[in-house]
Amino acid sequence: MDDLQPLCINDQRFIDDDTRPDTVRGLCAQCPLNSSCAEYARTARPRGGIWAGRRWGRS
Known part of the structure; x- marks a missing residue:
């Protein structure tokens, strides 16, 4: 997985x-x-940015 880069x-x-x-x-x-x-975003609930196609830290 080290050689994989996110498309974003x-x-x-x-x-x-x-x-x-x-x-x-x-x-x-x-x-x-x-x-x-998505797994990271579900756990960390980042307040900014788009993660796995959605915003996680907003209600």
């Missing part, structure tokens, strides 16, 4: 608060790290 790397849309998750969800679905990303 260097993509500002994933950290921009104005990005709607549905606009990047397809890219997340194709990412080889999607399940690891």
Whole structure:
């Protein structure tokens, strides 16, 4: 897994608060790290960014 890179790397849309998750969800679905990303987000509940196709820290 060390050689895998997330498809969102260097993509500002994933950290921009104005990005709607549905606009990047397809890219997340194709990412080889999607399940690891989702697992992290479920645990950490990051307040910012899009993780595995959604925002986790918002209600």
